[in-house]
Amino acid sequence: MYAITHDAPGFATAIAEHRPHATIVDVRLPPTYRDEGIHARRRHPGLPVLVLSQYVEHSYAGELISDGRGGIGYLLKDRVSRVSEFTDALQRVAAGATVMDPEVIGQLLTRHTRDPIASLTPREREVLALMAEGQDNPTIATRLVITDNAVHKHIGNIFTKLGLSPTDSGHRRVLAVLTYLSHHRPTPTSTEHGPTHR
Template identity: 50%
Template sequence: MRIVVAEDLYLLRDGMVRLIEAYGHEVVATATTGPETLEALLKWRPDVSVVDVRMPPTQSDEGLRAALAARGEVPGLPILILSQHVEQLYARELLADGTGAIGYLLKDSVFDADQFIDALERVAAGGTAMDPAVIAKLLSSGPSNRRLERLTEREHDVLSLMAEGLSNQAIGGRLFLSESAISKHTTSLFGKLGITDDDNNNRRVLAVLAYLNGV
């Protein structure tokens, strides 16, 4: 994959580039400020990019705004946002356009390199990779709360993993269940929530996220 890395701290940027290259992907450009990020994203149209939220010149949410602006120009441009803190507010903004190919994870997620690269690939393929803490909060608040009470505990687990962006196979791996057992659970929970089931994993995840986001 061709990847753009936007991160202002040298140590983190360097480490990230090395990690990505160790997995056989190519880093086509790096950026260290908000405007640079936007420019690189639009110029290279990478398969996926890793973008930090807080960057110069204002040290506020430059990276996030650059990502949203780039996706405004190129709908569905795959971007994985990495941050020192995750906020439901930002997650909702990122999910609002409903086009998918978006990720929002804590910087800690690079600790597990396999899972991090897996998340990158998922986002590149048009899927999502959402932080579990954000998903937990989305599940426990908002307008969808009441209807979620009807789910069994197992269905609840499946729903949160699905909302993080995992496929049935990956969910099965996490919960030590067979793929067919998971698909049984998904059919049942989709019925309870009134979401139409879809064979396409990405579209299915988007439906869940849209539901949780109260769209």
């Protein structure tokens, strides 16, 4: 038995009613076209989900990989036309395996072998270092002797350069700090001895 739905509410209802052995879902569904496909996995941990996407969305693919529960897949939509590959992926996801499109893996590996912090300007690195200390925006503005608006702009640039999706707005600050800490050991910044003027 299977059910076909066309939007996020219908998808959620079908999951609740049918408790499927596996689901196939677009990473974005109407009406919001955000991260409904990933959200289903968050709401139903362990639910076998094969997510389809038009292109590689790093934050979503990374979240699925880090889930650690198995029963997840992330395929680019052009794989659907390769029927044998698609059905094999679906069967493996239903069996609890993790299935990632080769292009997704390639891009994630490329992304994580470089230092993403290197793309930031010196000022953006200062802002991120203070974020890693747990400072809020007004404190960062005071420490660096810049306006709150300037801090907001720098943080927006940091999110963009680190490839953090706007749909992760509630978590982007944490993810940015984790990225910083994973590539740099915490060291005293120049701001600890007074503000840096530029």
